[in-house]
Amino acid sequence: MRLSDFDFPFDPALIAERPLEPRDHARLLRLSRQDGTCTHHRVLDLPELLRDGDLLVLNDTRVIPARLSGRKVPSGGRVELLLVRDLGDGLWQAFAKGKLQSGQVVEITGGEWVTVVERSATRTTVRFPHPPAVADLVRSTGQMPLPPYIKREPCESDREWYQTVFAKAEGAIAAPTAGLHFTPSLLHAIEARGVRIATVTLHVGPGTFLPVTVDQVHEHRLEPEQVELSVETARAVNETRQGTGRVIAVGTTVVRTLEAAVDEDGAVSPMSGRTELFILPGYRFRAVDGMMTNFHLPRTTLLMLVSAFVGVERLREAYEVAVRERYRFYSYGDAMLIT
Helix, strand or coil, X not given: CEHHHXXXXXXXXHECCCCCCCHHHCEEEEECCCCCCEEEEEHHHHHHHCCCCCEXXXXXXXXXXXXXXXXXXXXXXXXXXXXXXXXXXCEEEEEEECCCCCCCEEEECCCCEEEEEEECCCCEEEECCCHHHHXXXXXXXXXXXXXXXXXXXXXXXXHHHCCCCCCCEEEECCCCHHHHHCCHHHHHHHHHCCCEEEEEEECCCHHHHCCCCCCEHHHCCCCCEEEEECHHHHHHHHHHHHCCCCEEEXXXXXXXXXXXXXXXXXXXXXXXXXXXXXXXXXXXXXCCCEEEEECCCCCCHHHHHHHHHHCHHHHHHHHHHHHHCCCCECCCCCEEEEC
């Protein structure tokens, strides 16, 4: 398939700059995998849309406020760093804004200093002189790494908005956005419906959101991301699939985690490591029966995964409905439930 196959309906005016409050009042477009029927709901309707015996799987990764501001020494030119991956011994892979070259020293707001070790078109590596202080620096002065299509500057409220209520395992540089819609009361109502809840961890990194730059999409490669799938979650998935319930993944990251851990017979095993699974149309899903997901940017790996799950044309038609009905798009926007 070609990259242009994923030019989906879109209206920039629909990009949500802030989340709806309460979170579970966001709109929910339900899409049938069987016949493409679309119906309109709210996220708080999920208990009625799920069934007794279903399993809802969440990604409990926690977003790091990894966006740091600083100034070059001695010129004072502004620099922005987004810390992507801890490489050990004070070295971090980062995305950088500003003119930088190897050897440049940057004073980070908050009093720390970093040195640019490597700078190329595809990679920036910086070194912190005091590795144990990095976590405290990020927590005290870092900003949440909002996606670039949100044009405003991050605010203090984003530390809560851009974090799921069940976030636990620190390590992501972007939120698993489908999970942003849940509230404690909604989770309680879902469990009261007879739906089990389980968690996995995929630390969202560059692999999830770096743009596809090749015309033939099968030539694209995802950067590996760290995943954890426990014995308890594997057991819950397998028990659900052996019964009459459905496994409903909340977000594309959960889909990728479960599908990376499933064998040819549909059995999911515990997993701890990294995955670079890239799901395109034609993929045979073996672990997931349904998914909840936000509306995604055209030409992204996220959109390709959802297209694989429901079909390219069927998803395109659903996006046409969403645009016509003025659903809010992207990270802080509304959601879809595909079953």
